[in-house]
Amino acid sequence: MSKFRSMDAFMQLNLHQTHHEIADFEGIFKYLTATFQQGNHEGLHVFPELFLTGYPLQDLPLKKTFIDDYQAFLEDLSVWSERQLKSKGPLALLFGGLRYEFDTLGWPSYIENVMYILEPGKKLRSLYTKQLLPNYDIYEEKKYFTAGHQSEVFEFCGKKFGLLICEDIWFSHLHDMDPVEQLKSHEQKCDAVIAINASPYHLGKVETRINRALEISQFLEAPFIYVNRVGAEDEILFDGHSFVVDGNSVVKMGAGFKSQVVNLDLPVYQSPEKQNVRPYHSSTNSWSTIFSTRLSSDTLTLQPMGEAGCREVLDALLLGIRDYSEKNGLKKFSIALSGGMDSALVVTILKLLQKTYPIEIEAIFLPGFFSSSISYDLSYDLCRNLGIKLTTMPIKFIHSTIRSAYKDNFGNELKGIADENIQSRLRGALIYMRSNDMNSAVLNTSNKSELSVGYSTIYGDSVGALSVLGDLFKLEVFELAHYINKHHGNLIPADIISRPPSAELREDQEDSQSLPPYDRLDPILEALLSSRFTPQDLIKRGHKQDEVLKVYQLLSKSEYKRKQFCPIIKVKPKSFGFGHRVPISKKML
Amino acid sequence: MSKFRSMDAFMQLNLHQTHHEIADFEGIFKYLTATFQQGNHEGLHVFPELFLTGYPLQDLPLKKTFIDDYQAFLEDLSVWSERQLKSKGPLALLFGGLRYEFDTLGWPSYIENVMYILEPGKKLRSLYTKQLLPNYDIYEEKKYFTAGHQSEVFEFCGKKFGLLICEDIWFSHLHDMDPVEQLKSHEQKCDAVIAINASPYHLGKVETRINRALEISQFLEAPFIYVNRVGAEDEILFDGHSFVVDGNSVVKMGAGFKSQVVNLDLPVYQSPEKQNVRPYHSSTNSWSTIFSTRLSSDTLTLQPMGEAGCREVLDALLLGIRDYSEKNGLKKFSIALSGGMDSALVVTILKLLQKTYPIEIEAIFLPGFFSSSISYDLSYDLCRNLGIKLTTMPIKFIHSTIRSAYKDNFGNELKGIADENIQSRLRGALIYMRSNDMNSAVLNTSNKSELSVGYSTIYGDSVGALSVLGDLFKLEVFELAHYINKHHGNLIPADIISRPPSAELREDQEDSQSLPPYDRLDPILEALLSSRFTPQDLIKRGHKQDEVLKVYQLLSKSEYKRKQFCPIIKVKPKSFGFGHRVPISKKML
Missing domain, CATH: 3.40.50.620 (HUPs)
Structure with a gap:
């Protein structure tokens, strides 16, 4: 550590907004060893959530073939970091991965979604376990993962970093604890917060993330570092757009929809002016935001993109x-x-x-x-x-x-x-x-x-x-x-x-x-698909009764066609596909 | 109560192994009012889990149309039972349903999978909330429901009934508590245990259920009453086969695959002879039973049905x-x-x-x-x-x-x-x-x-x-x-x-x-689809390397065809369809 320059002056952050194919352990190992081969990197390198495996994995983590290959990959990483990873200055790699616990028969007793660290001369170790597991719409992490129950502040070169993984920042009524609040009351005050993510894209999501990040930055009085995955997995897209915010400003914004390594010096927290102070929790997930629509308030028109x-x-x-x-x-x-x-x-x-x-x-x-x-x-x-x-x-x-x-x-x-x-x-x-x-x-x-x-x-x-x-x-x-x-x-x-x-x-x-003309059909569909409106609600708001009831019936009766449909590139909060689950056989609803 | 005959002599149990279409609130209301119109019923009537709504509901409980209709239905039931339900003797109807809690804006804050009771002259009330929510394979109850945290013993005509809902009886490493153990340590000793179920069928499941029921009956020293739903929902079947076991014997067995009302007198617990005593937990869910195969132990042959x-x-x-x-x-x-x-x-x-x-x-x-x-x-x-x-x-x-x-x-x-x-x-x-x-x-x-x-x-x-x-x-x-x-x-x-x-x-x-001949292909497939075997495992056990690797590749590369396939009637523990979730795009796994 003594070789390193003054920590107060700067610390280099490297946000690896990367993409590899799901379960491409070999490709990821090559990327890491090639990137850090020269030994001329230093500072803190942050990679996305589940960087080591890809996301969403669906059933793959339960398959013995996946487990065996992945465990061998972790061992390779550990050996590489212990014996071969070199750096001219302090260096740490933070990335997301899975951590398995096995029972006496060798079967997994549980699986965690964690943040790992690699440092030169040291074995791979897990720093933090994701606490909030999203389990709505396209998400089903509770099906596969076990939640952590403890916040974590990680120290590197004299700076303290609060650690969070994706959903951890989105406290809502769906969860029974708030990892951000935990960091607020942690005995160590954070100099910065790092959130690693595999956050699926939909229209308008970038703004939502930044608003939430600004809130958290102000609440914790620390810069907020957001690293997101990029790339498409069948229907689900990760848009990158990694960023750093501080107080009331966006310090750095990564590219959208492509791989990029974003470099910057760790900012020092700047309090916003009074008129710009945001209340904590102004833009968190809730029933109504999860099922938000792109309708004008009277539900009669669809907002243009x-x-x-x-x-x-x-x-x-x-x-x-x-x-x-x-x-x-x-x-x-x-x-x-x-x-x-x-x-x-x-x-x-x-x-x-x-x-x-x-x-x-x-x-x-x-x-x-x-x-x-x-x-x-x-x-x-x-x-x-x-x-x-x-x-x-x-x-x-x-x-x-x-x-x-x-x-x-x-x-x-x-x-x-x-x-x-x-x-x-x-x-x-x-x-x-x-x-x-x-x-x-x-x-x-x-x-x-x-x-x-x-x-x-x-x-x-x-x-x-x-x-x-x-x-x-x-x-x-x-x-x-x-x-x-x-x-x-x-x-x-x-x-x-x-x-x-x-x-x-x-x-x-x-x-x-x-069908009704599209300028009447589309708002009815957006309203019904949001799950927040009944046909009666729409009729009350001025839609024609016969049109609403007809559309409602067509929507309900055509589920069998959608069940056999191909993956749809998801660009909206609520889409057909993996996050849309409606029985074919049912009384019309 | 005084009119009722001596309780020690008998109590009539009526197990309503019924089926109604999902969300057929009107049909269910008619069924109940017609069944109990004469006022000549008495005793305890037990209906399946989520009798009031159907199962699996997938996203329906989140839709305002469903919520509004369902809440109105509950109100109708309450009014009917309070004002119109009559009986010549003590009468109670126990059935499964959803219970919503709403926030101040009228949106659901959570939903529970509960057991309701209806009694003449009284409003509908919830007795017990399901504690173990299955969330593996075809199940995703944690996506929609909030778990209860308390066991319940319900008293009727001087008899005490421990209450359980479906997964509650299947404690395993997937859950962090055991509702059956809770009943064992409950301050009130049960005279009988009632489990209401919507338990999907697969080959061999009836035997598994009975074995588990016998264990629990002996463990709690009480007859065990198992009421199951019947009927098919797209790919998922409920087979009925409601039953009552006591000690080491099956007292009553309902029909398979059809609706039936099973009537019997509540048995009095008979301890099994020593040589027939089963250890508690001999047949619970675990990683290995969930992914069990129908292979002979060497994995080279598929067991015939x-x-x-x-x-x-x-x-x-x-x-x-x-x-x-x-x-x-x-x-x-x-x-x-x-x-x-x-x-x-x-x-x-x-x-x-x-x-x-x-x-x-x-x-x-x-x-x-x-x-x-x-x-x-x-x-x-x-x-x-x-x-x-x-x-x-x-x-x-x-x-x-x-x-x-x-x-x-x-x-x-x-x-x-x-x-x-x-x-x-x-x-x-x-x-x-x-x-x-x-x-x-x-x-x-x-x-x-x-x-x-x-x-x-x-x-x-x-x-x-x-x-x-x-x-x-x-x-x-x-x-x-x-x-x-x-x-x-x-x-x-x-x-x-x-x-x-x-x-x-x-x-x-x-x-x-x-393709390899089916007598070699099918065991390889059963092994790989169970997730418990790698291709290497199969080669070690004597399968031909070229066949195993070819089958493995074909399986991995054909996911896109299965994604557009129609619902498959499920008859096995592990099936394609809703419980099979594998990305199309991935490194071959």
Whole structure:
């Protein structure tokens, strides 16, 4: 320690906003040994929650294969740090990981979500166990982990750091203790607070985190260091945005949606001016914030995402597709274009992804008897704008063949919903046929409005490996399309955005024949999906009774379609997918 | 009370092993008011856990619509019992339900899983709160409910009843207290113990429950009354089998897989003979029992289900299909027959269901270029045996049309996996076309072996509203077919059972070209899915290295197919579906 420069002058903080694939123990070991090989690092290096394993792990920590590999990895880390980790000055690595306790038979008796420390010449050791385990919506940490019961202040180079892990900062009625309050009453006053996180992204979350961090910084009178994971895991995104706040100011803000090492000197706490003092607990989790909506207070309109929101969501979707592709070896994409808004937006987003990530994209137009010529023209214009090849494979003749075969074998004409849906399923089968032949992936193009009311054909337009727009209502799909046209050149033909939405499965079909207009449908859906409104509440607030009841029924009855749907990139607080759990069989609710 | 006959002589117990649809408040209210309308009931009536709401409810208890309706229902019950419930003798109704506490804004501050009591002239009141909340595998009660912390002994007609709710009897390392031990040390000695349950079925569970009940009865020196829910909720089945044990004997055993009111007089505790005394805790939950396997100890063979097991599983599947159909309004079924084992077994099970439940069944054979004539002959023989009409709709010409269209539009021949899978997807689309036209439902015919290794075509043979065989390995499918042939007439042609399994998607295809033989595949899968074995463990025990590693890889890489699969009727301790949570994107584990 004596070699180190005066601690009061500065201490270097390094926030490793990193990403590795789940259970990529080898990759993480290589990253650490490569990063610290030169011995020219010093200071405090902080990595995200569960850096050593990835998150969310779901059942993996219960599997013997995972446990054996992970325990060997911990041992490797310990040996490396004890024997090989060198530094010219004081050095400590703080990162999240799992800590197992085993029973006499060798089976886990419990698993903790902890903060580990590595220091040169020392073995790996656990410093702190996460106390608040989130267990709502997409979270289910109580299923796997055992909570800690003790706050921890860690000393490094004469500075005292209060330690917290993710949910620990979000005290609410869901928990029975407050780890931040524990630090306040800890015998050692903190010079800074370190929170390591694997905090999933949703629109607006960055602001929520910073507001809470400012509160805590003021409450504990210490700078607050927030390190977040980055990267996408199937449907769940981690957005990075690591930061440091102090008193009433944001000292440092990390990048969103990409890996980065953020370096800074540890700030010294500055009290805010009186008018800027925040009460503690002004923005914590509670029943109402967890189920917050993006509705104007009368629930009759959906708030637009805005320019900043669109930019953020676009970045999120790009990361979501990219990481899913990379982890699952997807290098080519085959997209079925309909001439409509949703598929146009998906292929445009893929094109934007292609600017920074090498993928091949092909567009396929599968016109049927009811596809209008304008659908082809618009798909053609779109592909020309994007510089993507468009192949047309008409389904009319195949459809005719099926109609004849049906009549021949079952004795009656194919008509109505059966004749409509076979077109959609034929397209689903054909786009997957192409994807099998090209070894490409199919992205789903459904939006959240359709998914909510079941306005899609199962195994038809609902196919795909990953849903890009499944967490965006139709109004938001339009908003994002406008945003992209404004900021990335007019890629999407204006007529695609302005034409009335239609599935084109029968003569002159339009969405509005089956559903309320989207500017009325979407707010009803947002309200009902939040769980905070009953149909009666919405009718009282001025929504049309027949529309509300119809939407409510469609939502309730279409659960079976969502159960077989692909992962949806999550960009909202409440999404379909892992955090949405509703029985198929039930009295309508 | 004075009117009632001597309590020592007897007390009538009525175990209502009932089923109502989830959130069917109106139906439950009608059932109660109708059952007790005459006023000629007396004694103690015990209903299952969460009788008032159904189970599992998943997110429903968090929805304002559910909360409002449920609170109104509780109020109705209270008013009814206070004003209208009459009885000629002492009467008490014990049942499970939810109890909400609300904050000042009217939002729930917590929810408890409780036992309520209704008595003539009195309001509804809560007696006991469930203390152990299961939160592993398919269970996630800690996500929704708050645990109680106090045991309860309830007195009725001079008898003292210890109260327990489901998981309360299954103390293990997963919990930090033992409600049974609490009753042992309670100041009031119990004359009997009542446990109300919503205990999901799996093969072998009845025996496990009885063993545990006998232990507890001896430990507390009191008869043990076990009331279970019956009925199917999507994938999860409740099997009934309510019972009363006393000392070392089973006093009463309720029916399996159907509603029933079991009546008996409360037994007086009989100590078992010394040689029959069981140690307390001989059969509780633990890591190893939760992840138990049906393997012989060397892991090289899968234990057969046996005659009793087959009968039980068949009953379970019949109930699973029936309740799903009833709740979702399915009255007709369209089944695609391939001439193979799985589809033959599914249609045969439907036929058995038809004996007690009115449904229409139609079978469809969709032969392609590679369907052998024997596949038709066997499908024909099967349908003749079952008395079901078989319609053939060849896909050859449609397939040819698609091949031509593909070549015309994409410029190359359709071949390999693309040409194989299009046949499967075409069949998927066509059977759904038929189902749309007939307003019928399609049942999935995949087995657990296929599902495990991803040996199926997504949107092809993997389609369906409900999976009947998805929790049975291929060996078990054969075993169940033999059982049905033995006990229900030789419905399934012997050649269907004996022919080598094939998808018939290319010339001379057989499953064994892609997979190890099922008698080697299935034990490897059972071991890996239990989470208790690593591939290395299996190789050490004599499994072939190349087979184990291949199966392991297929299992790991096919998660994306299972994510889009329909609900599977659960008949095993560890099943795909709600209790199986594995990320798609991960380093192979």
